[in-house]
Amino acid sequence: MRILPVLAASALVFTASSAIAQDLTAKASALREKALSDPSGWNVIESLTTEVGARPVGSPAMERARDWGVAKLKELGFTNVHVEPFTTPAWSRGAESAEVVAPYPQKLHILGLGKSSPTPAGGLSAPIVVFHTYREMLEAPDGALKGKIAVVTEKMTKTQDGSGYGGINANRTSGPGEAAKRGAVAYLVRSLSTDDTRLPHTGGANGGGIPAAALSTPDAELLEHMADRGKPVIVKLDMQSSNNPAAQAWNVVGEIRGSTAPDEVIVVGGHLDSWDPGTGAIDDGAGVAIMTAAAKLAGGAKPRRTIRVVMWGSEEQGGSGQAYANAHKDEISKIVVAGESDTGAGLIWNLSLPKDSADHPAMKAFLRAIGPLKIIVKRTPPQFGGSDIAGLILLGAPFVDFNQDATRYFDLHHSADDTLDKIVPAELAQNVAVWASFIYTVADSDIDFRKLATGAQ
Amino acid sequence: MRILPVLAASALVFTASSAIAQDLTAKASALREKALSDPSGWNVIESLTTEVGARPVGSPAMERARDWGVAKLKELGFTNVHVEPFTTPAWSRGAESAEVVAPYPQKLHILGLGKSSPTPAGGLSAPIVVFHTYREMLEAPDGALKGKIAVVTEKMTKTQDGSGYGGINANRTSGPGEAAKRGAVAYLVRSLSTDDTRLPHTGGANGGGIPAAALSTPDAELLEHMADRGKPVIVKLDMQSSNNPAAQAWNVVGEIRGSTAPDEVIVVGGHLDSWDPGTGAIDDGAGVAIMTAAAKLAGGAKPRRTIRVVMWGSEEQGGSGQAYANAHKDEISKIVVAGESDTGAGLIWNLSLPKDSADHPAMKAFLRAIGPLKIIVKRTPPQFGGSDIAGLILLGAPFVDFNQDATRYFDLHHSADDTLDKIVPAELAQNVAVWASFIYTVADSDIDFRKLATGAQ
Numbered sequence: 034m035r036i037l038p039v040l041a042a043s044a045l046v047f048t049a050s051s052a053i054a055q056d057l058t059a060k061a062s063a064l065r066e067k068a069l070s071d072p073s074g075w076n077v078i079e080s081l082t083t084e085v086g087a088r089p090v091g092s093p094a095m096e097r098a099r100d101w102g103v104a105k106l107k108e109l110g111f112t113n114v115h116v117e118p119f120t121t122p123a124w125s126r127g128a129e130s131a132e133v134v135a136p137y138p139q140k141l142h143i144l145g146l147g148k149s150s151p152t153p154a155g156g157l158s159a160p161i162v163v164f165h166t167y168r169e170m171l172e173a174p175d176g177a178l179k180g181k182i183a184v185v186t187e188k189m190t191k192t193q194d195g196s197g198y199g200g201i202n203a204n205r206t207s208g209p210g211e212a213a214k215r216g217a218v219a220y221l222v223r224s225l226s227t228d229d230t231r232l233p234h235t236g237g238a239n240g241g242g243i244p245a246a247a248l249s250t251p252d253a254e255l256l257e258h259m260a261d262r263g264k265p266v267i268v269k270l271d272m273q274s275s276n277n278p279a280a281q282a283w284n285v286v287g288e289i290r291g292s293t294a295p296d297e298v299i300v301v302g303g304h305l306d307s308w309d310p311g312t313g314a315i316d317d318g319a320g321v322a323i324m325t326a327a328a329k330l331a332g333g334a335k336p337r338r339t340i341r342v343v344m345w346g347s348e349e350q351g352g353s354g355q356a357y358a359n360a361h362k363d364e365i366s367k368i369v370v371a372g373e374s375d376t377g378a379g380l381i382w383n384l385s386l387p388k389d390s391a392d393h394p395a396m397k398a399f400l401r402a403i404g405p406l407k408i409i410v411k412r413t414p415p416q417f418g419g420s421d422i423a424g425l426i427l428l429g430a431p432f433v434d435f436n437q438d439a440t441r442y443f444d445l446h447h448s449a450d451d452t453l454d455k456i457v458p459a460e461l462a463q464n465v466a467v468w469a470s471f472i473y474t475v476a477d478s479d480i481d482f483r484k485l486a487t488g489a490q
Numbered sequence: 491m492r493i494l495p496v497l498a499a500s501a502l503v504f505t506a507s508s509a510i511a512q513d514l515t516a517k518a519s520a521l522r523e524k525a526l527s528d529p530s531g532w533n534v535i536e537s538l539t540t541e542v543g544a545r546p547v548g549s550p551a552m553e554r555a556r557d558w559g560v561a562k563l564k565e566l567g568f569t570n571v572h573v574e575p576f577t578t579p580a581w582s583r584g585a586e587s588a589e590v591v592a593p594y595p596q597k598l599h600i601l602g603l604g605k606s607s608p609t610p611a612g613g614l615s616a617p618i619v620v621f622h623t624y625r626e627m628l629e630a631p632d633g634a635l636k637g638k639i640a641v642v643t644e645k646m647t648k649t650q651d652g653s654g655y656g657g658i659n660a661n662r663t664s665g666p667g668e669a670a671k672r673g674a675v676a677y678l679v680r681s682l683s684t685d686d687t688r689l690p691h692t693g694g695a696n697g698g699g700i701p702a703a704a705l706s707t708p709d710a711e712l713l714e715h716m717a718d719r720g721k722p723v724i725v726k727l728d729m730q731s732s733n734n735p736a737a738q739a740w741n742v743v744g745e746i747r748g749s750t751a752p753d754e755v756i757v758v759g760g761h762l763d764s765w766d767p768g769t770g771a772i773d774d775g776a777g778v779a780i781m782t783a784a785a786k787l788a789g790g791a792k793p794r795r796t797i798r799v800v801m802w803g804s805e806e807q808g809g810s811g812q813a814y815a816n817a818h819k820d821e822i823s824k825i826v827v828a829g830e831s832d833t834g835a836g837l838i839w840n841l842s843l844p845k846d847s848a849d850h851p852a853m854k855a856f857l858r859a860i861g862p863l864k865i866i867v868k869r870t871p872p873q874f875g876g877s878d879i880a881g882l883i884l885l886g887a888p889f890v891d892f893n894q895d896a897t898r899y900f901d902l903h904h905s906a907d908d909t910l911d912k913i914v915p916a917e918l919a920q921n922v923a924v925w926a927s928f929i930y931t932v933a934d935s936d937i938d939f940r941k942l943a944t945g946a947q
Contacts, residue, residue, distance in 0.1 A: 079715060082712075082715075085594070086594065086596035086712075087597075137541045137542070138543075139543035140543075230687045230907055231689060231905075231907050232687060232688060232689065251769075251909035251911050254909075254911050255539075255543075255909070258536060262540075312596070449688040450686075450708070452688060452711075453715070
């Protein structure tokens, strides 16, 4: 019989790993408690939004944000602090205005979308065609939009998991191109917003060679009311903007070097760039703050592996994640796990760990440590990770999804309302507590997510 | 004994007035029910906000609003529709911008206050002094504001009765003058707002000969955060505006003539002018809509007395109430009661009737009719009436207070967020139901509020 020796060996392993797990659990629990009352996360986001504010890629403010990031990481004791430059296309807003000129003269509140073309100098006036859903516009007969401004007024749904955004995202991202194909001279879309303020929400789009802008939700409804009366409604747009095909950008990096396995690296971060109307508090100063604070707290326990924080420098208009993956493809096998926080500062309400990792002692310790926070642990593997780690994921890096409650996120996202006062300090601290516990248990164990996922020993 | 004949006479009176009261109750109750499902109020406000929008006194839009008012009253069957012209000073906004230029360059969201002076061409830059309460500014030592921009960041309290506004109103209305007296070169006040959007709230102020503007609430907090760092914070303001000392304005009037006592008049209305950033939906298109719809419904029962609707033409910058009182002082004894609706479209949650009138059969009928709406009937007499009936009240006209739930009102008031979508149709209809029932019971009875108040028989 071979069963006894096997059992004995298992028991021995169990005892050893149980002791390790108990130590990890105790340390991760202490980190959780410390994080819940630690002001580090709040201090980082307060500093960034106050001292820098909005920081679109390609702007002077983004240079100030880069310098802020380097100084902040050094101030907090990170080492190997440096910037990794890259270039990427950057669209910049100029003066913008919109108004109904007939039959009911009224000003409209708009924000141009990324890659929007400018109008001719002096503006552009044309009758509008209102579509209550995006599908209706796609199904419009050929020529229906020739010489017209296409207006899509479809309403976004508020959801806890943010899926209302995915469901309607094409209205903004693909709308300008689809309208242009059908002959439209400009495109207006109801903001992808779940609030009812008169502040429009901008965002990336596919251009299409025509001026394209988001209407505030009350303005989209105003145009519906006007169009319902049956008379031609003439809108004048005056929008200026510029494109820089190769704007200078930077990923800002800092590390806490591992004590015994410094070449094994945990990569976490958020993106430092933002859209221009707000101060980039929830998108994504919060992610930068959460990850910087969590890494600092976890690093304070002097774990085995290296913890690296990356402040990606061009998420909104794209480029920083790919640049990072390109620069780090040779060390991909050394990246133990990657994570990004980029859905604001709402409570983490559910999470997915890499496939088959939940029974590993390190992850059991992590889950025990965050038990009091009552987070739903999904049985399915992570799906997304984050825009800036997508390149690493494609190269094979393990990753996690720690999903934040997005109920209010899309009230504020990409609008002037993305400001510090919208962040609830206790919710921000909960995020720091979860990430700090996770980062620590991975960094101070030998968990190998790749092996667990493939069943290799 | 004379008691029996007295009792008999009382019984006779009681029987007669009881029959009248029963008839009034039945008709007022029917009006209440009709109003709750009648779209008239909604249709009026939808029409005004869509076809006219913002309508500051002295603007071309106010001329369109005047024509809209005349046409709407005629369309709804009012008679004696006319305009009563007057002149009044009018302040008009020009281009405005504000930014922190050092040490942390960021744009600020402002709206100039009424009577604000323009800045010199090219703008004005100065260091700020932040006061967390208005009282602190008033107590600042002589010369503390010399050459500075005074900033008051006191927060408004949200209340159901709107008293949070009264408590802080002087910060805006008197602040510019008080800051100027102390040597300030400009004045910035945290918006009198109970919301956290980045939209500032404008309003009337005393001028003071300096530029004066409201900051959005996030911008007020941003300046607090910057000032906390101790370095001089330099703000640049560029504000243009103009004053017309004698702008043409109009009160728009329509009547439903009384069947048997046409010279006895019930005067009700709202104000047709609005501030410029929103579409004047809650302030005060709603009041215009509520009173127009209520008068039409009450008038449909062909009551004894005349019902007059007035759309006052310059409440925000003042003038229309005084002009109305001046023009109508000779008929003051014929004005049975006056009422104004000017706190949005929230539910009427309590009301005050004129002194000692609650036991009159007409008011008993009214209170029975609105019983199902569960409105608190205050024991104290009315206190305010409304800005546009203040002149009539000074001349002796009886009046009522029907108080609307103001919980959300100051989220929106005087900002770009004052738009149609903020009005809940069922709440608007409740207002129409209450006013229609009241107007009808007064118009179809012989109640004399003056006599009841003085105890005269």
